[in-house]
Amino acid sequence: MDLNKVEVETPSLDFIKTHLRDAISHCSDRGLYFAAKWAAETLNSLPESFIDTSTSGSGSLSIFSDTKNETTTKNFMSNFERDKFLLAKSYFDVKEFDRASFILEKCVSSKSQFLKIYAKYLAGEKRKEEESNDIMGPLDDPKAINKELVTIQGELEKLYNNNEMDGFLLYLYGLITKQLGSQRMAIKFFLSSVNAYPYNWSAWLELSQCVADKNQLKEIMQELPKHFMTKFFNLYTSVELNEDQNNFYSLLSGFPSHFNDNKSIKTLKAIVHYNNREFAEAERDFDELILSDPFRLDDMDIYSNVLYVMDKKAKLSFLAHMSANTDKYRSETMCIIGNYYSLKSEREKAISYFKRALQVNRHCLTAWTLMGHEYVELKNTHAAVVAYKRALEVNPNDYRAWFGLGQTYQFLKMDFYAIYYYERATVLRPQDARMWEALAGLYETVNSQEKAIKCYEHTLLNADAEELRNAHRFLAHYRRDLGDINAATSHAQYLMNYEGTAREEGRTLMNDLSSLVHDNQQPPPSQLSSSTLL
Amino acid sequence: MPSTPPGPRSSRSTSQQPDPLGTPLYLHRPDAYVTPGNYTTPPPTLKLFPTHLKNNSSTHASSTSTSVRQLVFSSPFFSSRDSVGSSAFSNYSTETKTEDRMRYWRNAALQYHMYETAAFWGNKLASITGNPDDVYWLAQIYFMMGQYARAHSLLWNLLETSTACRILAAECSIKLEKYQEVFDILYEENPPEITEKANDHLDGSIKLEAYMCYLRGYAYAQQANLDQAKKNYKLAVVLDVRCFEAFNALISNHMMTSKEEWEFLNSLEFEEQCGKEDGRFIKMNYMSMLKKYDHVKEIEEAREELEKTYLLVDNADVMLSRAEQLYAQCQFKDCLDVTTKILDVDTHNQACLPIHIACLHELREKNRLFLLSHELVEHYPDAAVTWFSVGCYYYLIGQNDEARKYFSKASTMDSRCGAAWVGFGHSFAVESEHDQAITAYSTASRFSHLPTLFIGMQHLQANNFISAEEYLFTSYQICTGDPLALNELGALYYHKNQYKEAIEYFERALSLVVATKSRTQVKETTWMNLGHAYRKTGKLDIAESYFQKVAAISPPNANALSAIGYIYHIKENYSQAAMYYHEALGIKPSDLITQDLLGKCLESMVKSNQSLID
Secondary structure, eight states: OOGGGOOOOOOOHHHHHHHHHHHHHHHHHTTOHHHHHHHHHHHHHSOOOHHHHSSOOOSOOTTTSOOTTOOSSTTOOOHHHHHHHHHHHHHHHTTOHHHHHHHGGGOOSHHHHHHHHHHHHHHHHHHHHHHSOOTTSTTOOTTOOOTTHHHHHHHHHHHHHTTOOOHHHHHHHHHHHHHTTOHHHHHHHHHHHHHHOTTOHHHHHHHHHHOOSHHHHHHHHTTSOSSHHHHHHHHHHHHHTTOOHHHHHHHHHTSOGGGGGOHHHHHHHHHHHHHTTOHHHHHHHHHHHHHHOTTOOTTHHHHHHHHHHTTOHHHHHHHHHHHHHHOTTSHHHHHHHHHHHHHTTOHHHHHHHHHHHHHHOTTOHHHHHHHHHHHHHTTOHHHHHHHHHHHHHHOTTOHHHHHHHHHHHHHTTOHHHHHHHHHHHHHHOTTOHHHHHHHHHHHHHTTOHHHHHHHHHHHHHHOOHHHHHHHHHHHHHHHHHHTOHHHHHHHHHHHHTSOTHHHHHHHHHHHHHHHHHHHTOOOOHHHHHHHHTO | OOOOOHHHHHHHHHHOOOOTTHHHHGGGOSSOOOOTTTTTSOOOOTTHHHHHTTOOOHHHHHHHHHHHHHHHHHGGGOOSHHHHHHHTTTTGGGOOSHHHHHHHHHHHHHHTTOHHHHHHHHHHHHHHHOOHHHHHHHHHHHHHHTOHHHHHHHHGGGTTTOHHHHHHHHHHHHHTTOHHHHHHHHOSSOOTTSOSSOOOOTTOOOOHHHHHHHHHHHHHHHTTOHHHHHHHHHHHHHHOTTOHHHHHHHHHTTOSOHHHHHHHHHHSOHHHHHOHHHHHHHHHHHHTTSOSSSSHHHHHHHHHHHHHTSOOTTOHHHHHHHHHHHHHTTOHHHHHHHHHHHHHHSTTOTTTHHHHHHHHHHTTOHHHHHHHHHHHHHHOTTOHHHHHHHHHHHHHTTOHHHHHHHHHHHHHHOTTOHHHHHHHHHHHHHTTOHHHHHHHHHHHTTTOHHHHHHHHHHHHHTTOHHHHHHHHHHHHHHOTTOHHHHHHHHHHHHHTTOHHHHHHHHHHHHHHHHHTTOOHHHHHHHHHHHHHHHHHTTOHHHHHHHHHHHHHSSSOOHHHHHHHHHHHHHTTOHHHHHHHHHHHHHHOTTOHHHHHHHHHHHHHHHHTTOOSOO
16 A cells, blocks of 8 residues: 555644644653653644634643742733743753743743743853863862853843742742842842742752851741741751751651651751761661662761761661662762772772762762861862862851861961861851860960860860860869969869879879968969979 | 026926836835935936037036936836836937937946946047047046046046036046045135035935035045045035035044034034925934934934834944944943844944944854854955954954954054054053053044043053053043043042042042943942042941942952951951951952951951950
């Protein structure tokens, strides 16, 4: 049979259009993105027909029943615009962002505007990544900017001034403003966005990253909507800002019981344990998470930190292999493997893995910080400083990076710098004694005795054995030098509770002090110290 | 005072018949080559010739030759030979004399650019009749063939006969580059009997006296006597406002300052010469061509009127006027959009190209500039603007040697292409070779106030304050509305430690920048300068506010952040200062000054018992 002679009825234009429209959604629902793209392109190449001018839309309505909270009238799309939107979305799904943005040039509905601007933004980000692709190499450019930002901001400003922004566009505006450096305005926009549409977790996340400290959090508290999403936000932010554990648990109790099995809350609990150095509990929590979700990779890099600190090589190796099996090319996997090599003291390899993690995700905080630690171990102070500083650019609230910087500068004997960095660390975590002790040591070096005393007193509040001993010893000496015999005595008594040299010291100090009381004299400090340290 | 000759005029008017094919056809052509008079009157029939050949008075010959010119040069607008024949040659068959028929052959050949044919018949005619008219036409044919010397020698004996012959002879001399002869032919200035009220031609063509002035001006310009050239051009326009050649020469060669241009334009008698409506039309057109630094509002209104009332929205010249305004306001992106549109409508519009190239350069569009330059070289290798474009491309990618080569080539080709000289100067300035830059700029300084400004900037960079002041002031006086000049003057005073004057100039520059709605980048520089000046005079808070404005713009400016840090440092707010220094160092880690300041700040912080804790 000659195929050319087969009579095929030419279907009508409307018939073709309707079916192609359906095809787009059917294919993309099933993940067949190229098929969807073809269907969309064909649909858009057809001439206009009657169906385009009619306002009732056929085809799957689910995409077009838009968010109900929007107050603008711009969420209505004409048929013609809807076809363009479908085409743009299909390009977006295959990551052709410039094309998506170009197709939507003339569209006016909120959804189209969002997609257009977001696609342009992502295109710029992609180009930015491509330009600065060398981590810590000669081409590394931390301040490579997304060139589309300025044009996008202009467009968004126009929309904002016309009050045409829905929750999503406000989120986008906040994102752009944050990237352009103006955090305060960004916070304002994010607040408007979550108030307009509270279910966009990305907006909440960005808001939490913009909030720099507890005071700012208090300021914006009133402006947050009374919504269950706000509870999540508060929980997340309390972890981010290293707030007190009790605060976290009290917030947690305020959650309705539906959320008991919520994985993200469980993860946050595990992270809180880790931050408070309760490693065993953290390990337990993470194990539970992996059991219920064996292919999960989110936050596994933090689990690897826990295992690293606990020195559990075998388990860390197991975790590394498991994640590499799931996805070799994610930044979390690379961080885990880096931690493993670091534990085995193969520093070079560890650094290379951290670099790879960063190539995948430039904003991976753990990778930068851990890389800094590795460079310190290798005594490459310059690189360590750069790595820590990049970590701080990603998240200025990372106390580990500040502490690392302080240590590096202390090693470089640049004391004033070190003091500044340690101070920043202590501001973030006042309950952590290690930092106070380090700070006190530095103040001693620069002969700022009073400050040193204050720092040691802070240490006393939270320290463990080792630190307590040093603190007491130091305080005893200084109090005695300053003439405060009673305080010195009490510190010396604490010292006696330990064993070894500390006890000896304590005893000699007590003797000295009692003699002082009897003599009622203030012996010059230098003489006494040389005699006591027999 | 020449009277309007009764003979030709009346007979011509009676023979005018509305040609059914004539009037609408001009509308089919997209570009406006039609000069005002041609399309309204159909070409007069050749019957006119026999009656006036023997008449030797200058006015008669001029009117004849004008009518002939009309015949020949209006007929190309008729696409079919039949329409030509229908009106102009309808009498061919009835002509009895061979000579008259030969005239037909000659003119027809000329119309279709078959010069050899036309010369052949014209030659015979001139020999047969010895009529000055025929000789004149032969000379025209030789002129159009490019054989200027032949034409010149032919006309030499006819100079006394008519003004038209004089004009043609002068044109030949110009082409032969014998400029002094031009003056001999056309007199040094207009003789007293030809005053402003030269005879008006009803057919709408431009007065010959105006042409004479234009040619004189051109000759003076070629001899580099720019004052006389200017005078003559002005006179040409005054005599006849439709003499666009002269007006264009004045404007595009920047022969007058903004103020002079404006006064000149207002002094022209549009209405008297052309009637109310036409006069307004011409005035609007000319106004849209003036310099866009002053009287921006009036020029904008003129342009809008042209667009709306006269429907010239898509016209290349009107769009060019808009592009020039955007360029003067430094809004390069919008300017580029307009110039791209112009070039779509009218490929390689010569007037638009320099601005287009400059915008591409400002926006760093290497790719497009590359393609454009190649196209230009292919099609217009003899135009100065082509090599200017190539030079700009090399300048953009940083190959200054190549750039210089091409800029100098452009300036050799057209010694009045100021842009090429400026480009030349910039290529030196970028490499900090101040002296050579200054030399290049001074050649360009005849053409606009900008090169003087650049010279001043060079002197300032070389720390020659006195010369800098001189040049900057000169450029400022030429154009009081340029914020760049004011900025540079402010910088000059800053370096001389006269901070109050510096602040004054910066403030003025800022107000101008705001008024002309320029880009933020221009505001940024002025704000930075103001900030530094205020800081030096001790008003730290005001200084800080300006620096904050700069820092709020993206991309974040390391210098601004560092400056803010420094202010906090002076105010002894060490923690804030340290924060800003860190941010500045994050952007530009190699900044030694900031590193130094940071060290000092941290030290002071510890020593002064200021700390972040407690």
